[in-house]
Amino acid sequence: xxxxxxxxxxxxxxxxxxxxxxxxxxxxxxxxxxxxxxxxxxxxxxxxxxxxxxxxxxxxxxxxxxxxxxxxxxxxxxxxxxxxxxxxxxxxxxxxxxxxxxxxxxxxxxxxxxxxxxxxxxxxxxxxxxxxxxxxxxxxxxxxxxxxxxxxxxxxxxxxxxxxxxxxxxxxxxxxxxxxxxxxxxxxxxxxxxxxxxxxxxxxxxxxxxxxxxxxxxxxxxxxxxxxxxxxxxxxxxxxxxxxxxxxxxxxxxxxxxxxxxxxxxxxxxxxxxxxxxxxxxxxxxxxxxxxxxxxxxxxxxxxxxxxxxxxxxxxxxxxxxxxxxxxxxxxxxxxxxxxxxxxxxxxxxxxxxxxxxxxxxxxxxxxxxxxxxxxxxxxxxxxxxxxxxxxxxxxxxxxxxxxxxxxxxxxxxxxxxxxxxxxxxxxxxxxx
Numbered sequence: 001x002x003x004x005x006x007x008x009x010x011x012x013x014x015x016x017x018x019x020x021x022x023x024x025x026x027x028x029x030x031x032x033x034x035x036x037x038x039x040x041x042x043x044x045x046x047x048x049x050x051x052x053x054x055x056x057x058x059x060x061x062x063x064x065x066x067x068x069x070x071x072x073x074x075x076x077x078x079x080x081x082x083x084x085x086x087x088x089x090x091x092x093x094x095x096x097x098x099x100x101x102x103x104x105x106x107x108x109x110x111x112x113x114x115x116x117x118x119x120x121x122x123x124x125x126x127x128x129x130x131x132x133x134x135x136x137x138x139x140x141x142x143x144x145x146x147x148x149x150x151x152x153x154x155x156x157x158x159x160x161x162x163x164x165x166x167x168x169x170x171x172x173x174x175x176x177x178x179x180x181x182x183x184x185x186x187x188x189x190x191x192x193x194x195x196x197x198x199x200x201x202x203x204x205x206x207x208x209x210x211x212x213x214x215x216x217x218x219x220x221x222x223x224x225x226x227x228x229x230x231x232x233x234x235x236x237x238x239x240x241x242x243x244x245x246x247x248x249x250x251x252x253x254x255x256x257x258x259x260x261x262x263x264x265x266x267x268x269x270x271x272x273x274x275x276x277x278x279x280x281x282x283x284x285x286x287x288x289x290x291x292x293x294x295x296x297x298x299x300x301x302x303x304x305x306x307x308x309x310x311x312x313x314x315x316x317x318x319x320x321x322x323x324x325x326x327x328x329x330x331x332x333x334x335x336x337x338x339x340x341x342x343x344x345x346x347x348x349x350x351x352x353x354x355x356x357x358x359x360x361x362x363x364x365x366x367x368x369x370x371x372x373x374x375x376x377x378x379x380x381x382x383x384x385x386x387x388x389x390x391x392x393x394x395x396x397x398x399x400x401x402x403x404x405x406x407x408x409x410x411x412x413x414x415x416x417x418x419x420x421x422x423x424x425x426x427x428x429x430x431x432x433x
Contacts, residue, residue: 003032003035003036003037004035004036004037004141004426004427004430005037005039005137005138005139005140005141006031006036006037006038006039006139006141006142006143006426007039007041007130007133007134007139007141007142007143008024008027008028008038008039008040008041008143008145009041009126009130009142009143009144009145009151009154009155010024010040010041010042010144010145010151011042011043011046011119011122011146011147011148011151012024012048013025013040013042013046013059013065014052014053014055014056014058014059015048015051015052015053015055015056016046016048016050016051016052016055017048017050017051017052017055017312017314017315018049018050018052018254019231019253019343019344019345020147020171021052021055022231022315022344023145023169023171023210023231023344024040024145025055025058025059026232026234026415026418026419027415027418027419027422028040028059028060028063029058029060029234029415029419030415030416030419030420031419031422031423032060032062033416033419034419034420034423035423035427036423036426036427037062037064038063038064039063039064039065039066039137039139040063040064040065040066041065041066041067041068041126041130042065042066042067043067043068043069043070043122044067044068044069044070045069045070046070046072047072050289050312052314052315053314054314054315054316055314055315066133068122068125068126068129069125070119070121070122071121071122072118072119072121073114073118073121115189115192115193115196116148116149116150116153116174116193116196116197117147117148117149117150118148119148119150119151120150120153122150122151122154123150123153123154123157126154127154127157127158127161130142130154130158131158131161131162134158134162134164135162139164140164140165140430141164141165141166141167141426141429141430142155142158142159142164142165142166142167143155143166143167143168143169143426144166144167144168144169145169145171146168146169146170146171146172146174147171147172147177149170149174149196149197149200152168152200152204153196153200155167155168155200155204156199156200156203156204159203159204159205160203165205165206165429165430166203166204166205166206167204167205167206167207167208167425167426167429168200168201168204168206168207168208169207169208169209170207170208170209170210170214170218171210171231172210172341173214173217173337173340174193174197174200175190175193175194175197176217176337176340177337197221198221198222201218201221201222201224202221202222202223202224204224205224205225205429206224206225206226206227206425206429207222207224207225207226207227208226208227208228208229208422208425209226209227209228209229210228210229210230210231210342211228211230211340211341211342211365212228212340212365212368213339213340213364213365214228214340215228217340227421227425229418229421229422229425230342230347230369230413230418231342231343231344231346231347231418232347232413232414232415232417232418233347233348233350233351233410233413233414233415234414234415235414236316236319236348241320241323241324242324243324243325243326244283244285244324244325244326246281246282246283246326247278247281247282247283247326247327247394247395247398248283248284248285248308248324248325248326248327249268249282249283249284249285249325249326249327249329249357249391250285250286250287250321250322250325250326250327250328250329251285251286251287251288251328251329251330251331252287252288252318252321252322252328252345252349253287253288253318253343253345254288254289254290255286255288255289255290255291255294255331256291256333257291257292257293257294258333259294259331259332259333260291260293260294260297261331261359261381262297262301263359263381263382263383263384263387264329264331264359264387265297265298265300265301265303266301266384267384267387267388267391268282268284268301268303268306268391269301269302269303270388271388271391271392271395272302272303272306273302275392277395277399278392278395279306281395281398281399282306282395283306283308284298284303284306284307284308285308285310285321285325286307286308286309286310287310287311287313287318287321288310288311288312288313288318289311289312290309290311295309318345318348319348319352322345322348322349322352322354323352323353323354325354326354326394326398326403327354327355327356327357327391327394327403328349328352328354328355328356328357328376329356329357329358329359330343330345330346330349330356330357330358330359330360330366330376331358331359331360332358332359332360332361332364332366333360333361334359334360334361334380334381335361336361338360338361338364339360339361339363339364339365340364340365341364341365341366342365342366342369343366346358346366346369346370347413349375349376350369350373350375350405350407350410350413351407351410352405353404353405353407354404354405355375355376355377355394355403355404355405356370356375356376356377356405357376357377357379357387357390357391357394358370358376358377358378358379359378359379359380359381359387360378360380361380362380364378366378372409373407373408373409373410373413374405374406374407374408375405375407375410376405377390
């Protein structure tokens with residue numbers, strides 16, 4: 001029986017680094033086991049803010065990859081201000097009141113002239129190129145993954161033009177994503193985003209989202225079927241690691257300006273000042289890009305002496321840091337919009353056998369998963385005493401060499417199981433052709 005050919009349209013692909021690339025890299029790895037032959041369409045000259053060459057080795061040799069050039073305004077904008085452009089494309093947006101004139105200007109242009117995003121110029125040439133490709137190779141199912149959400153416009157136009165089945169995968173929401181507020185959108189631009197989002201949601205044959213909160217949000221905007229397929233963990237081959245000898249609290253991944261957990265810095269300041277043993281053994285480890293104002297906060301709370309700031313590392317190194325740290329920190333912005341955000345690293349944290357201490361808004365999807373899998377503790381930004389108590393409890397267990405996680409029911413979050421779920425969606429969409 002021939003495998004079903006599916007065209008996957010993605011902006012992020014190795015050597016892109018960061019969490020956005022992992023989802024489809026892993027789906028593509030496992031889809032052939034479920035009778036699907038993926039063809040991946042990507043830009044030939046992308047402007048990735050983070051690069052991880054080690055991921056190139058993970059690309060399956062079986063997969064067909066096709067590429068077309070993209071023209072991106074970031075290249076032009078970087079002539080104006082290299083530093084600001086790179087920060088904006090990484091998502092490291094300065095707080096509004098501290099923004100330079102150049103930063104404000106770039107955000108204004110990005111928000112109002114590039115709708116839905118800065119990759120929109122790729123839509124037209126992609127539709128033209130892929131229309132021929134789809135007909136030549138007899139493909140009847142297309143998947144688009146965003147952000148960038150402009151890629152969904154490629155899917156929508158191909159569906160209208162050729163009548164293919166189209167699945168839209170949302171790794172993040174669209175109009176309710178946190179940074180939309182930072183883009184200085186005019187009323188007209190806001191309306192255009194809302195209109196495009198509604199059109200995509202109502203035209204796609206099937207929608208995939210990464211969290212149940214996003215599913216609820218989208219159900220109010222469309223009657224099309226929506227399936228939740230979260231991110232997950234893969235079985236990573238890493239050499240045996242030994243645990244840190246320090247009581248290390250490690251955050252792996254980007255820490256953006258808004259994600260500044262002052263309640264945590266406050267608790268840690270108190271613990272280091274009133275508990276001599278804690279101060280002697282404690283280390284705060286930050287692995288990944290960290291915004292300036294977070295480093296300033298750490299200094300303000302007199303924690304700089306305990307800080308080990310590693311910076312950006314490859315995915316393989318990140319896994320190693322996760323497994324050797326004593327406690328893993330997961331920090332999300334305290335707002336309504338972030339309840340639906342489930343960072344990809346949560347699943348890797350869950351299989352690292354280390355307890356998680358997470359901070360975020362009450363009632364989030366992350367909270368549900370941590371509770372359900374017994375992989376750690378979740379706190380709101382108001383839970384000062386509870387947070388302090390758990391850190392002390394973990395420190396005592398560390399001293400007794402008994403600190404570990406006792407996870408349950410992780411199997412359904414393995415990349416292979418999640419791909420099985422995706423393959424079912426693909427086959428059922430095609431079956432209804």
